[in-house]
Amino acid sequence: MDLISSLLAFLRVAETGSFSVVASERGVTQPAVSRQVRALEEHVGMRLVQRSTTGVVLTEEGRNLLPAARNLVEAAESLSVSASPAQARPTGKVRLSLPAPLALHICGHARALLDSHPSLSLDMVVRDSTSNLIEDGLDLEVRLGPIDDSSLISRRVGMTSAFLVAAPSYLAGRPLPRSPQDLRNHECVVYSRWGKDDTWWFEASEGQFSVNVPCRLRANNASAVHQAVLGGNGIAILSHLMVADDLRTGRLVSLLPEFPPARLPLYIVYPSRRNLPLRTRVVIEFIAELLKADPAMRDRTAWPRPASGAPDAGRGQNAVGAALASVDAAGERR
Missing domain, CATH: 3.40.190.290 (D-Maltodextrin-Binding Protein; domain 2)
Incomplete structure (x- = not known):
């Protein structure tokens, strides 16, 4: 059993409440996701999820496992960076949410990012309202205006014009x-x-x-x-x-x-700073530098x-x- 892969499947099932949604996100079949979660249950020796009429819900044991599962996944993703920073490459998909104007702007410049990091991919969710990062499976989001959610890490990257x-x-x-x-x-x-x-x-x-x-x-x-x-x-x-x-x-x-x-402040928000994957850090820096290059979006720049x-x-x-x-x-x- 690939423990990390099974943990990732379990975490997304916990967040979405659906095997089918996770299967669609990963491009695999629903039974494949079910097998990964079942293998994790056998590994820990307890039932973690159960089906209901409204979807998949966690058992008490499943809820208790969530913090440790997240810690293990975050540690595994940062392991290659800690072991060999010079050889580390951003790998995998970064799922991010952005307002429509900024999404169009980033799409016009994404080629440079993707060419520089061949193993990196972007999954952009274009919406003008705020998201629930955990429930929506987002790695980060660009938001306009003050950040009221104290559970999120925020980084101010510019201003609207x-x-x-x-x-x-x-x-x-x-x-x-x-x-x-x-x-x-x-x-x-x-x-x-x-x-x-x-x-x-x-x-x-x-x-x-x-x-x-x-x-x-x-x-x-x-x-x-x-x-x-x-x-x-x-x-x-x-x-x-x-x-x-x-x-x-x-x-x-x-x-x-x-x-x-x-003008409104622009923030990049994400759930946790600890063990932030290299791929997510690369995308954050790319967006920050892209906005910094536009004089009209810099902080304290008069229009x-x-x-x-x-x-x-x-x-x-x-x-x-x-x-x-x-x-x-x-x-x-x-």
Whole structure:
């Protein structure tokens, strides 16, 4: 019996409550996973799981075994690094969850990571809401905003930067907003993630302030909001990663550049720092360096804006041009 492989199967069955789910994740048959768990039961001399009408549940012995099983798996994964750091190679799959804009950005640069580490693979879960890392079988997740879960390890890797945008077809025949308060007289497309999502926050020299916006169309996915705005359905706040090309080509127009949307901190979170597998550490460093290379995503970097005064089209476009130039510069350095 391969003890580590059986322990891994047992841990995932415990997390998912399903032999079939684990089999699908591993690309094997459901009986193969059952045999691995049964072999572990024979090895320890006790029943660890039992089937119920709602799935697979752990026995008391199975629950008691979980901490030791996790420790053994973590120790085994770090063994090669401890024994021979110079020869260690990241091997295996890293399963990570990311918001849609960042997932698209990373997909555009993943080739460099995968070419550098031929035995490494990525399984990306694209979602704009937070996950339960253990239940969803995730190694790490990129999150926006403060981290409230004290059980997770978090590493701050940058800040979001976004534009207030609309399509020319929507703006045609409508008065341009001259302050965030004017958005109350417009149709807004809301990107719903958490909390009161029809309250938009902006930055000014005096600090951050909020405006409640009307909404007739909302979506919990940034790509859907992006398409809705391109279709002329209203005004939205979207990541610079999604709209940079649209602003260059004129498919979208940046509004109120002197009142940029409030920035949010970006964190990478994962369940445990102890014996963190080399493959996971490599992916964490890759994401951190990728974001660091983008001036618009660095911590404490001001988003370009006009110096002062009332907004006008020319000065607004100058601010947009400066912002896009910073994005281009990041791409050239990569």
